[in-house]
Amino acid sequence: MLHAVDVHKNYGDYVAVAGVTLFIDEGEFVSIVGPNGAGKTTLINVLTGLLQPTAGHVHYKGHDISGAGPVKLAQLGMARSFQLVAVFAELTVMEVLQAASLTRLGRGMRLFHSLGSDREVRENAEHIASLFGLQDQLGVKSGQLPQGNKKLLDVASAFALYPEIILLDEPTSGVSTSDKHRIMETLVVASKEIGIKSIIQVEHDMDIVFGYSDRIVALYEGRVLADGSPQEIECNEEVMRNIIGREPVRNA
């Protein structure tokens, strides 16, 4: 589904991503791990079309999307959430989700229709809100939500696009440990509801990573160090020691 082939990204002399090749198929939940500066966010930005790769290309469902820009990719069925919470501070939860539905349905340009009269959009928004437990906060301005709910809204609005693949940049960062699992559970259930085929996340919390992923990709200094199932990664000494900071599991 999503193929990154030999992607490089340099900022001047600084090499952020040095030759990453990654294939994501339908039905996979992939976690990208690695220390800070390993190039994870840069990779995500390249994969989501925000950045043009210096070399290499990215294909999505057969199309070359290198540097296509987030707008085009959203239309193709790719969505993302942001590491630093991205909200529309002055818009209520309801309005945010309505906006996402509108774009999905191609109704964003309607100048003279009344927003309130569009039942389909409103019901969509309410449905997504309830999937994420935000149904009681529909009238609250996004900027005033508690931090955890802001993150949920960020993800929820991305989900409202009914994407086929979604990239989450640290979905549980800045959230208390008790909330983390709640968020991940909500995510997994919602993605089944919505029909999202693949999830890619960047995550630091290893419990979350090992608890939810089908596959783990370990990034180190811009390169893929290892790419495999949690069980395989657990046995990988280099990855466990350098990145995850635990002792590798010895084969029996």
Next chain:
Amino acid sequence: MSTPTERTTGSTEVKHPDGKGIGLWLKLALVLLGIVLLALLPQVLSRYYIILMMPFFAYSIALLGLNLLFGYTGLISFGHALFIGVGAYSAAFLMRDGGLEYMEPLILLSLLGAVIVAVPVGLLAVRYIGIYFGLLTLAFGMLFYSFLLKFYSITSGDQGIRVEKPILLGFIDTTGIDYLTGPFYYYCLGLLVVMALVMWRIVKSPFGLTLRCVRDNSVKAESLGIGVYRYRFYAFLISAIYGGVAGVILAVSVGQVDPTMSYWTSSGNLVFMTLLGGFTSFFGPIVGAGAFILLQDQVMSLWEYWRLVFGAILALIVIFAPSGLMGLLTMGWKKVVR
């Protein structure tokens, strides 16, 4: 901090009044009351003040357009007076050189002129935000001003062009009646009501909501598939149309167009009015236009140094009451309602 083309921080830091403001029915009642009052004014006011209402109507319309850009899309234009000038001079040329006598085609064609100018300017300008957008629009405004000033053979330079009174609705002309304080006043009031209604629909539409997304977080908006430049461009076009109509009203009511209509300080005053009334409210700009004109008239008659007073007022608003008069009103209302 912002770069020329992207914003890395979120929305405006002004806290919009939260929770429910004044109730919807009450708002509607107030608006209707306002329209009725405006309709009755010619009966009570002296001729001097009725004439003063002309710029009020013009600026209200212009500011409705400006605030679509500023309050709803987050773009501060320091060149809105460009479109007022385009509208005004289009009307002047059409009447002088085109022999046009009727108001309705005058408005439509001047509007078209504003759109024609807005397309290239907008295509360029909406790629920039923040101060770069402000400076670019300022540059375009001044470009037009210098064209108006220097190309004497076409525009008569600083002398300006005289504008006759066009025929309203196909049959109302200046014979036998006081055109300005009579039919033209109501014509402008009608224009304001119509254009305000249209803007209200626009703002409450899906388009309006998407604009606000673009305003609050353009990066996130793009990730949702919102074509940020496209939306800004259309907002810019609409604001230009409103500016153009305002220009026609000014041209007719003053009877004269001159280059200073597009000088950068005129644009600055427009932004001032918007802020004075309150950019976070739909009616703020209208309130701002009225307050500005009234204040300017009163202060000017008392003291020639009205700019000093106005500068001080603007400073106070920016520092202490960025939500303007409507913001203060809403806050005060909430305290009363407690």
Next chain:
Amino acid sequence: MGDVVSILMSGLFSAAILFLVAAGLQLVFGVMKIFNLAVGSFYALGAFFGATLVNWAVGEGLPQPLFFFGLLIAGILLGVIGPVIERLLRPIYDRDEAFQLLLTFAIVLMLEDITMMIWGSQPRSTGSLYLVYGTVNLLGATVPVYNLFVIAAAGTIAVGIGLLLSRTAFGRVLRAAADKREMVQSLGVNTRRLYVIVFSLGVVLSTIGGALVIPVTATMSEMGVELIVEAFAVVVIGGLGSMRGALVGALVVGYVTTLSINYYPPIEMLVIYLVVIVVLVIKPRGLFGGETA
């Protein structure tokens, strides 16, 4: 040949004055990230006050050849309004750029009237005082020596600023603050005092620009409001925040205006704005934008 040299010198003179005002703009924008629309007003203040001070001083017996220093002193003295206005701007440092622009616009309005209140609307000038330095014949063109002094002064100031920014500790702090305000704060620098100094310096540069121009023109009531338009063109072309940009931008604008005035006056402002727009489109940060020196 004389014509060419004459144009050359005129352009240089315009550029010199423009550079001074633009440098004031750049310094403040670079460090404080505020685009100060009021530099034109400071320029006007410098012109009025300079004329008044010099006329008074010469009337009191100051030997005429020293009037140049009188102008410089006038500009420097006006620096006292720097802290006052900075105090006014302080509440909006962290606000949206729109508000910053508006507040400086408010200052423009106030200063316009304050200037009118103090000096009225009659044009002021120092008459033919500047001729006391005589003129010089350069390759067929007659150039007032005063103009050369101004060019030299602007050049010296430019070099001085360059050295200040690159060689002194203060300059280093300035450049660091331009890049990352928070970091500089955490390093223990008193940013409040820094801003007062920077802003006052910006004011002085603009007032000196205005003071130095007055001997060859007369004050006009709209001069502040009109100059900001040219100054703005200079910094946009050169790149917001860059001193080098101020220099190059000043030369570009100075020569474009001089050439237009000489060959086809109506297009003077038009061409400047076209250049501004072209630069903003091709390189929105200007020729040297993104730099702080």
